[in-house]
Amino acid sequence: MNEVLAGLSVVSTICAIVFGYVAFARNGKRDVADEAKSDATVLTEIGYIKANTDEIKAEQKEQRKTNVEVVTRLTAVEASAKQAHKRLDAFESRERREHEE
Template identity: 35%
Template structure:
């Protein structure tokens, strides 16, 4: 009878050990799923921020190109104004020289 009680306690201990192992395994799986969920949320946030930054960079490039076109147009206008001013000074000098004589 003592062997049967000892054997019974051994079997119960093994069952409790197996159940404890299964419980810990399930907890570990749940923790891993939570970590995966948190990581995927962080990855999604980072991806969204990178997309936002990329869009901002594209907008800056477009603005920069527009500014460069305006600068080139302004440079051409300044060149024309300088040429016109030079011609006007020649005419003024001609008129002054005419009046002096």
Template identity: 30%
Template sequence: MTIEIGILIAAGGLIVSFLMYQLNRGKEIKSDGQESAELKAELGYIRKGVDDIRIDLKANERQLVALGERITRVEESAKQAHKRIDSLEGGEHA
């Protein structure tokens, strides 16, 4: 009779262990799903931030090109002005 009680206790322990495993497994799956959703949301924010940075970078590149063109025109204008000044100074001293 004590062997049967031992077997019942062992079987009850196995059943309780299995039920606890199932309960914890369900919580784990729910937790993993929530973490996955949070990671996807964070990746979405990061992706949007990177896209915004790319847009800003392209705008800055266009501005640099425009400024480079303006500097080239100013340098050409200054060069012509120096030639005119040099010719005026040369004409006065002659």
């Protein structure tokens, strides 16, 4: 009877070790799969951020180009207004001289 109990104890210990290892291996595979999923999600998010950053850079470049065009046109308008003011001043001077005579 003691031999049966001893044998049963040995068998149950071996079964516990085997089942524990099987559970550990299965959970390890599950952990690897979960980690792969997590890594894939992170990589997807990084790709999304990169795409948005590239889009923002393109828009910023386009805005910079527009600003240069506006500054160029503003400079031309200021020069034209300056010339117009000179002509108006000359016209006013002529008008004053004609009225004084």
